[in-house]
Amino acid sequence: MTLRTRLTAWYAGVFLIAGVALIGLNYFLLAEWLRPATAGIAVARAPLPLGSTDALLVTQLPADTLVVPAEQIESDILGRLLWQSVIALVIAAILAVWLGWVVAGRVLAPLHEITTTANRLEAERLDQRIELEGPPDELKELADTFDGMLDRLASSFDSQKRFVANASHELRTPLAVQRTLIEVALADPGASDEMRRLGAHLLDTNERSEKLIDGLLLLARSDRGLATRELMWLDEIIDDEVESCTSLAASKEVTFDVSVRPYLVEGDPVLMAQLVGNLLRNAVLYNKPGGTVSVRLDRELVVSNTGPTVPAEAVPGLFEPFRRLRDRTGTAGSGLGLSIVQSVARAHQGSVKARPNGGGGLVVQVNLPETGVRQPS
Structure with missing residues (x-):
C-alpha cells in the first residue's frame, strides 16, 4: 500500500469517526429535547372540530380519529433523523475519500520530485538538483538537505576523477622517456643479444603500461560524462x-x-x-x-x-x-x-x-x- 493510499485512508477514517460522533451527539441532544416537549401529548391524525385547540377527552374525539402516543412520535423523529444522517454521512465519506486522495497527492508531490531526481542520479551524473520551491517547511528542508548531499558527493567524485586523470597524465611522460631510451639503446649496433632481448621485454612492458594508463584516462573521461554531443x-x-x-x-x-x-x-x-x-x-x-x-x-x-x-x-x-x-x-x-x-x-x-x-x-x-x-x- 502506497503512502498516498494510507494517508487517504487516514483522512477518510478520521472523517468517519468525527461524523459518527457528530451524528451521535445530534441524536442525543434531539432525544433530550423531545422527551419533555412531547410528554403527555398525543396527536390526532384526523380533522378536529373547530376550536378544539384545548385538551380533549378521547370520548370527545370523532370515531375515525387515530391517536398517536408521544413515544411513537419521538421514535419516528429520531429514526428518520438517524437514517437521513447515515445517508448523508456515506455521501460525505465518499467525497472525503476523493478529497483526501487529491490532498494527499498535493502534499506528497515534493516527495515524488525528490524520488524522481534520486532515480535519475548515478555516480556519473550528479548534476541533477531538486531545487524545491515553496515555504520553509519540513519537505523544503528535506529537499535542501538532499541537494547539499549531492553537492558534496559531486565534489568528491570530481576530485577523485581529476586525481586519476592527473596521475595518468603525469605517468605518461616518464613512460615515454623510458621507451625512447630503450629504443635508442636497441639502435646501438654494439648492443649484445642479451641486451636486445632485455630491451624487447622492457618495450613490451612499457607498452602494456601505456595502454593501462590510456585506459585509465579514457575511463576517467567517460565517467565525467559528455561535454559535447x-x-x-x-x-x-x-x-x-x-x-x-x-x-x-x-x-x-x-x-x-x-x-x-x-x-x-x-x-x-x-x-x-x-x-x-x-x-x-x-x-x-x-x-x-x-x-x-x-x-x-x-x-x-x-x-x-x-x-x-x-x-x-x-x-x-x-x-x-x-x-x-x-x-x-x-x-x-x-x-x-x-x-x-x-x-x-x-x-x-x-x-x-x-x-x-x-x-x-x-x-x-x-x-x-x-x-x-x-x-x-
Whole structure:
C-alpha cells in the first residue's frame, strides 16, 4: 500500500469517526429535547372540530380519529433523523475519500520530485538538483538537505576523477622517456643479444603500461560524462573498427561475421569508437584459433565470440576494472576493456549486459538510444 493510499485512508477514517460522533451527539441532544416537549401529548391524525385547540377527552374525539402516543412520535423523529444522517454521512465519506486522495497527492508531490531526481542520479551524473520551491517547511528542508548531499558527493567524485586523470597524465611522460631510451639503446649496433632481448621485454612492458594508463584516462573521461554531443552513424564506426582489427584477427586466426544496419546515435565519436574497438579486440584476444567474432547491429549492438567457456557467475565481475578470468590473464589486455565499454555506454544513456555464449565465449549486448532522425533508405 502506497503512502498516498494510507494517508487517504487516514483522512477518510478520521472523517468517519468525527461524523459518527457528530451524528451521535445530534441524536442525543434531539432525544433530550423531545422527551419533555412531547410528554403527555398525543396527536390526532384526523380533522378536529373547530376550536378544539384545548385538551380533549378521547370520548370527545370523532370515531375515525387515530391517536398517536408521544413515544411513537419521538421514535419516528429520531429514526428518520438517524437514517437521513447515515445517508448523508456515506455521501460525505465518499467525497472525503476523493478529497483526501487529491490532498494527499498535493502534499506528497515534493516527495515524488525528490524520488524522481534520486532515480535519475548515478555516480556519473550528479548534476541533477531538486531545487524545491515553496515555504520553509519540513519537505523544503528535506529537499535542501538532499541537494547539499549531492553537492558534496559531486565534489568528491570530481576530485577523485581529476586525481586519476592527473596521475595518468603525469605517468605518461616518464613512460615515454623510458621507451625512447630503450629504443635508442636497441639502435646501438654494439648492443649484445642479451641486451636486445632485455630491451624487447622492457618495450613490451612499457607498452602494456601505456595502454593501462590510456585506459585509465579514457575511463576517467567517460565517467565525467559528455561535454559535447554530435550525431554519428554507429554502423560506420563498427565498419572502421572491424577494419582496424583485421591484422590482429589474422594473427589470432579469427574471422569476423558482421551484419549491421544504418543506426544513428548522438554522443562522442571518439568514445563510441573506443567502445566498439574494445568489444572487438576483447572478442579477438579472448578467442581460440579458428574461432569467429559475430557482430550484429539491429535494435542493439551484439558482439559474441567462440572463446573458452565463461562461468555465468563470473560474468558480472568482468565489468569491474582489472577483473579478468584466471585463464585469461595470459592475454595482452589490461582488464579495463569491459569497464570502459560500460562507462562509455552509461555516458551515452545506454546500458551493457553480458552472458556466456553457448559452447564457449561471451555475448555482450549494448543498448544505445537511437535518435529519431529519419534513416536513409
